[in-house]
Amino acid sequence: MTKDLKRVVITGLGAITPLGNSVDEFWMNVVSGKSGVGMITKFDTTNFKTKFAAEVKGFNAGDYFEKNEARKYDLFTQYAVAAADEAIKNANLDFNKLNKNKIGVIWGSGNGGIQTFQDQLEEFFRVNKHPRFNPYFIPKIIADIPSGVISIRYGLRGLNFSTISACASSNTAIIDAFNYIRLGKADIVIAGGSEAPINESGVGGFSASKALSTYNEDPQIASRPFDVKRDGFVVGEGAGAMVVESLESALARGANILAEVAGGGMAADAYHLTGTHPDGEGAYLGMLDALEDAAIEATKIDYINAHATSTMIGDESELKAIARVFGEHTNINVSATKSMTGHLLGAAGAIEAIITTKAIQNNIVPPTINTNEVEPEWKGKFNFTLSKAQAKEINYAMSNTFGFGGHIATTIFKKYKV
Template identity: 70%
Template sequence: MKINKELNRVVITGLGALTPIGNNVDDFWKSLINGVSGSANITKFDTTHFKTKFACELKGINAQDFFERNEARKYDPFTQYALIAVEEAVKNANINFETLNRNRIGVIWGSGNGGIQTFQEQVSEFAKGNGTPRFNPYFIPKMIVDIASGVISIKYGLRGPNFTTVSACASSNTAIIDAFNYIRWGKADMIITGGSEAPINETSIGGFNASKALSTYNEDPAKASRPFDINRDGFVMGEGAGALVLESYEHAIKRNAPILGEVVGGGMAADAYHLTGTHPEGEGAYLGILEALAEANLQPHEIDYLNVHATSTPMGDASELKSVERVFGFNSGMNISATKSMTGHLLGGAGAVEAIACIMATIHDIVPPTINTVQIEPELEGKFNLTLGEAQKRTVNYAMSNTFGFGGHIATSVFKKFVE
């Protein structure tokens, strides 16, 4: 099939969210702008011997409400979360796949860990036995990272580009950027994208505790995620999924789709510095932001809202703001907020959920707050508008989202308010 030589305009026509502060987009958004924390004591396993005893778990979600029993047992929770979020996005986008060319519709999904819950369960069962390898026949397809994108395509019969991006905590932002590129290059008419993660289990909490990345503020879990605060001590684990339907403007107009916004730029780079730590000067973040701005054909002053990666780690928050200073300067008039202070860190799913926050900000002209930050670093005082404590109303024409991953992976995307 002939590929278009001119770049297509890429619009967003559907959103789906399954988060620790809301099980759909509307509830998620209401919680965001009201500053609701999703962090509480872990209920999924006994945390008696763990340094961290809390996380941002999903609430009120039962797989049996969405899947038949035999179907649910085939999917790890990260795939279940993906399917639930995608179903909302598809409904909101008013898609009737029977009327569309499904050879031109793809799925590009992101996840950092894939079926880590399944992996833990199966290895634990083997360790309890007498050495006889008795594994569930669904072990491998439940565990592999790319299975969510495959299952989504199977459910809807989508035969276009299909793969999963893995760039740790930048995974779903990377997926969105790849989906954006495939559509603007003319290689697909529509792509379902986003990301999911289900990491709240003994393996993940224990592993991140060992690397000293998680907060241990067990006294008050709801206030543990506190980006930029002088007393921040690590991130809070989150789980869930975010889904976006992207398509070419022409394709969306032809099927009379609701258009929620546009993707106008994406920048990817690398810190090339450390296994788990960010570059002290935010070198990769600086390059990613510049690339995203250049691709969107924007000047720094045109960004109204920046959703920062800001996980609430001592070094990570500081280095990111150094990159922001290099690009945007101080007191730029841009709002900055760290929504992980409410959702926790969804790892590979973070970029998708935060992209939804950015898109909703452009729709409603409201910037969600950064909560829990009581005393910011002295050197930051008065230099950035961190939207502390309360949401702020303002015109948001352009919103930018940063995500960074272990290994130095950088992904930055830019979203635009939709104007005919």
């Protein structure tokens, strides 16, 4: 006999982002329409076409680790632990009073420890190819390590793994957490994603694929989703974490419930290694799957946090997919918060899920900044929430993420009601 599916809620949030190293600071800056983009400080960009990024500011690993411990982890893992710590505190989790065998971690990253990989290869060739690799080289670079470190840190013995679906990675992690919890395989999951790609390899690689904006004249307005002058995305870094929990568990411990997970959808473009399907076929299927999973009509959605990275084809294809799903439902608000945060790659889905949750909580649609002239075909078809946040009753909201390889992940959150 099939068991009834459990309801799943969000009870904690944590963020390390270009717009702040806590959820409160991050959300305040998002609502204010602030840009987190600036000139790159992490390396010399003299020979690079793109000289800017959305860097995390003021992060101190010593706030989270003993000195010797921090050395074991690449920056993407350090960001992960910091975000998870905040989410756990925000959820008021007392692990001594909970069954840690039923608490898991699912974490996503698209690039893993790319800085460590670069550093170690440079060292290898610098010393005449002598294999003096750091003993932590492999665990520092592999993408599953944040989930392992978080579980070890708190003694969490439930399900534990990493999701890798490029820029959809952390949204996939949240959907997986949702599914495992509603099936009764876990009571609580710490889910999210992290990325630290602002180095020569990360920026150089994306630049070579012609994915990055080169608007060095004024980096803060370089990310211009839906705008006729958009010329590529702005790479970002950081981490987002969510405490995803069964409603039964949350009520039993008197948790503050922030929102409910209504559904998740996944699909594939099955089209191109790095480009999206020109008609948004995968995005269309992913959104339909999420709506079906949530058992709601498209007209129920009040707000869409779009993937919208500010690339020519990507933004266009997503809008085509949204139009196919929502038809003439022109009252729907669509905003592209990457205009402020840059594109956090594997961490994008998690920080945008946080934004979506906060939007539902506060009945505020965050803005799309920097977009001065929407593509003529789309003017008047959606409320792009340009320049300023908008107050609006939000009962259901959707968050889209898409990744290289054609990966599609869409989550739907809703206002929690008894």
